[in-house]
Amino acid sequence: MxxxxxxxxxxxxxxxxxxxxxxxxxxxxxxxxxxxxxxxxxxxxxxxxxxxxxxxxxxxxxxxxxxxxxxxxxxxxxxxxxxxxxxxxxxxxxxxxxxxxxxxxxxxxxxxxxxxxxxxxxxxxxxxYTTFAKLASSAACEPVVALQFWSLTAFSLGHGPGAAARYGILPDPVLVFDSLLRRWNRFADAPLADPNEWRQWLAEHVVVSAHRIRSESWQFRQHPQVGFVGDCTYQVVGGSAAQVRQLNALADFAFYAGVGMKTAMGMGQCRRVGRSASV
Amino acid sequence: MxxxxxxxxxxxxxxxxxxxxxxxxxxxxxxxxxxxxxxxxxxxxxxxxxxxxxxxxxxxxxxxxxxxxxxxxxxxxxxxxxxxxxxxxxxxxxxxxxxxxxxxxxxxxxxxxxxxxxxxxxxxxxxxYTTFAKLASSAACEPVVALQFWSLTAFSLGHGPGAAARYGILPDPVLVFDSLLRRWNRFADAPLADPNEWRQWLAEHVVVSAHRIRSESWQFRQHPQVGFVGDCTYQVVGGSAAQVRQLNALADFAFYAGVGMKTAMGMGQCRRVGRSASV
Incomplete structure (x- = not known):
C-alpha cells in the first residue's frame, strides 16, 4: 500500500x-x-x-x-x-x-x-492511495509526461575527485527517472526494470521537451541546500510500448515516492500534471 | 579577430x-x-x-x-x-x-x-572585439561563471535509434562548454583543450549552482524549434587553475561564438554576466 x-x-x-x-x-x-x-x-x-x-x-x-x-x-x-x-x-x-x-x-x-x-x-x-501492482497495470502508454516539482528538488552526484559534494539541480531525464526506478525497486515486491538498462534507455529515448524552472536554496539547520522547483515535460523519442508504460508508472509513482534526495525532509515533492500545465 | x-x-x-x-x-x-x-x-x-x-x-x-x-x-x-x-x-x-x-x-x-x-x-x-589569444591570456580563474542565454538555445543530440531528432534544452555544463570548446578549436589557431578530456573534466568538476530558465519554441519557416532562455550559474568543484581558466575563457568566448545550434539563425545568443544576475 x-x-x-x-x-x-x-x-x-x-x-x-x-x-x-x-x-x-x-x-x-x-x-x-x-x-x-x-x-x-x-x-x-x-x-x-x-x-x-x-x-x-x-x-x-x-x-x-x-x-x-x-x-x-x-x-x-x-x-x-x-x-x-x-x-x-x-x-x-x-x-x-x-x-x-x-x-x-x-x-x-x-x-x-x-x-x-x-x-x-x-x-x-x-x-x-494505490499499490505498486495497480500503478504498473494501470500505467498509460503516453509518450509525453509532465511533472511538477513542487518543493526543492536535487540529486546527489557524489563527491568529485578530492572535492566537495556535487548536486544535480536540473530535471535531467536520467536523474529523475533513475531516482524513481531505484525507489520503486527498493520498496516494491518486484523490480520494474533493470537499473542499468533503464538508465541507458532514458539517455537514448527520453528528452526534455518543455520546462519552466528555477533554482532555490533552503537553509537547513546545519547547511544550505540548493535545488530547483518548477514544471518539466518529458517526451519519449522512439522506445517500445512496454518502456513507455514503465515511464508512465514511474511518473505516477512520483506522487508517493518524491524525487531525488532528502524526500523525508521536505524536498522532492512532485506530482504528474497535464500536458498544458508545464509549457 | x-x-x-x-x-x-x-x-x-x-x-x-x-x-x-x-x-x-x-x-x-x-x-x-x-x-x-x-x-x-x-x-x-x-x-x-x-x-x-x-x-x-x-x-x-x-x-x-x-x-x-x-x-x-x-x-x-x-x-x-x-x-x-x-x-x-x-x-x-x-x-x-x-x-x-x-x-x-x-x-x-x-x-x-x-x-x-x-x-x-x-x-x-x-x-x-578581441582575439583568441587575448581571451586565453586574460581569462580569470573564477570558479563561479554565470551565463545569460539571451535567445533560444538548444543542442542537437542527434537521432535516437530509429527515431526523430533529439534536442537538449537544459543548460547542462557538458553540452554548453563542449559546444564552446568545439567552436574555439575550429576557429582558433591552436586548440584550447582536448575535446574528450574536456568533456570528462566538465562531467566531473562543473555543476550548475543556480538557474532561472524556461523553454520556448520558435517557428522557423519550415519547422518549429524548441530551446530555452534564461540565466544559469556554473560552479567548478575541484579542478586545476589551468582548467578553471579555460572555462573562464570559454565563458568570455560565448559572447562571440554563441552556444549550441543554429547560431547563424538567431539562436544561442549568450553572454557572461555577474554572479548576482543569475541567482
Whole structure:
C-alpha cells in the first residue's frame, strides 16, 4: 500500500519556521512513530538514507524572506507519503486511537492541533492511495509526461575527485527517472526494470521537451541546500510500448515516492500534471 | 579577430516578422557578403553547419504572440558576430564603402536603413572585439561563471535509434562548454583543450549552482524549434587553475561564438554576466 496523507493543522501558537520545514515535519513524524511503535522507530532510524516515507514542507503559511510565518488559529497543511504497509498501519493507528481534539504535533516549537487527516484523493488533490501492482497495470502508454516539482528538488552526484559534494539541480531525464526506478525497486515486491538498462534507455529515448524552472536554496539547520522547483515535460523519442508504460508508472509513482534526495525532509515533492500545465 | 557588431536599424516600412528573426538576419547577412565578395559567399554557403559567424534576432520590436511587430521610423537592432578575420574585413568594407544614408537591408520583406554600426563595447554592451589569444591570456580563474542565454538555445543530440531528432534544452555544463570548446578549436589557431578530456573534466568538476530558465519554441519557416532562455550559474568543484581558466575563457568566448545550434539563425545568443544576475 502506497499512501499520501494530507494533514490539516491549526496553529496553537505563533512562530517563524524556516522554509526547510521538512526538517521539523520529519521530527514530528518520527515522534509519532516513536510513541506508538518504538521498535519501528528504531528500525526507521537505522534505515539510513532510503526511507520508506516522504514528508512535505508546511504549506499555507505566509512565506517571508526569513521563513514561514505561522499565526495562531490559522490553518496549515502538510502531507506524509508512506511506501511501506506496516508503517502506514502504525501511522494510521496513532490517529485512530486518539480523539480528534487531543491530537497535536509540534513543529519547530510551535504547537498545532490536527484538524483533519485524509488519504482520499476525493477530499484533497495531494492525498491518495494505490499499490505498486495497480500503478504498473494501470500505467498509460503516453509518450509525453509532465511533472511538477513542487518543493526543492536535487540529486546527489557524489563527491568529485578530492572535492566537495556535487548536486544535480536540473530535471535531467536520467536523474529523475533513475531516482524513481531505484525507489520503486527498493520498496516494491518486484523490480520494474533493470537499473542499468533503464538508465541507458532514458539517455537514448527520453528528452526534455518543455520546462519552466528555477533554482532555490533552503537553509537547513546545519547547511544550505540548493535545488530547483518548477514544471518539466518529458517526451519519449522512439522506445517500445512496454518502456513507455514503465515511464508512465514511474511518473505516477512520483506522487508517493518524491524525487531525488532528502524526500523525508521536505524536498522532492512532485506530482504528474497535464500536458498544458508545464509549457 | 573576433568581433561583435551591433547594427541600429530604422524601419522604412511595417510588417509582422516571425520571432525566429535570425532566419531573415542570416539571409540579409549573406546578401551583404554576396554583394561585396561573391567567392566568399560561395565558401560560406559550402561551409555547412559550423559557420564562422552568428546572427542575432531583431531586437527592439514589440513581441506579439504571432511575431515581432515592426513599425515605420521606429529603431531596432541586431548584431552579427564574426569569428574569422577575412570575413570581418569583407563585412566592414561593405559599410565603409557606402555612405551612411544609402546603406539598407531588407528583413523578411521589410526595408531598414542602417543608422549606426559599432563594434565598440563602449558604445554598446552587445558590441566588442578581441582575439583568441587575448581571451586565453586574460581569462580569470573564477570558479563561479554565470551565463545569460539571451535567445533560444538548444543542442542537437542527434537521432535516437530509429527515431526523430533529439534536442537538449537544459543548460547542462557538458553540452554548453563542449559546444564552446568545439567552436574555439575550429576557429582558433591552436586548440584550447582536448575535446574528450574536456568533456570528462566538465562531467566531473562543473555543476550548475543556480538557474532561472524556461523553454520556448520558435517557428522557423519550415519547422518549429524548441530551446530555452534564461540565466544559469556554473560552479567548478575541484579542478586545476589551468582548467578553471579555460572555462573562464570559454565563458568570455560565448559572447562571440554563441552556444549550441543554429547560431547563424538567431539562436544561442549568450553572454557572461555577474554572479548576482543569475541567482
Amino acid at each position: 502506497l499512501t499520501s496523507t494530507v494533514i490539516r493543522l491549526r496553529a496553537r501558537g505563533s512562530g517563524l519556521l524556516p522554509r526547510a520545514m521538512g526538517e521539523f515535519g520529519h521530527a514530528a513524524f518520527l515522534a509519532i512513530v516513536r510513541q506508538v511503535a518504538p521498535d519501528l522507530s528504531q528500525a526507521l532510524h537505522d534505515a539510513g538514507a532510503r526511507l520508506p516515507y516522504s514528508v512535505s514542507p508546511l504549506y499555507g503559511g505566509r512565506l517571508t524572506g526569513r521563513g514561514v510565518q505561522v499565526q495562531p488559529d490559522r490553518t496549515y497543511w502538510m502531507r506524509f507519503t508512506i511506501l511501506d504497509p506496516g508503517l502506514y498501519a502504525v501511522f494510521s493507528r496513532y490517529f485512530a486511537d486518539s480523539s480528534a481534539p487531543d491530537v497535536a504535533i509540534t513543529l519547530g516549537g510551535v504547537p498545532f492541533a490536527v484538524e483533519e487527516l485524509t488519504s482520499s484523493a476525493k477530499l484533497d488533490p495531494w492525498a491518495g | 573576433l568581433t561583435s557588431t551591433v547594427i541600429r536599424l530604422r524601419a522604412r516600412g511595417s510588417g509582422l516578422l516571425p520571432r525566429a528573426m535570425g532566419e531573415f538576419g542570416h539571409a540579409a547577412f549573406l546578401a551583404i557578403v554576396r554583394q561585396v565578395a561573391p567567392d566568399l559567399s560561395q565558401a560560406l554557403h559550402d561551409a555547412g553547419a559550423r559557420l564562422p559567424y552568428s546572427v542575432s534576432p531583431l531586437y527592439g520590436g514589440r513581441l506579439t504572440g504571432r511575431g515581432v511587430q515592426v513599425q515605420p521610423d521606429r529603431t531596432y537592432w541586431m548584431r552579427f558576430t564574426i569569428l574569422d578575420p577575412g570575413l570581418y574585413a569583407v563585412f566592414s568594407r561593405y559599410f565603409a564603402d557606402s555612405s551612411a544614408p544609402d546603406v539598407a537591408i531588407t528583413l523578411g520583406g521589410v526595408p531598414f536603413a542602417v543608422e549606426e554600426l559599432t563594434s565598440s563595447a563602449k558604445l554598446d554592451p552587445w558590441a566588442g
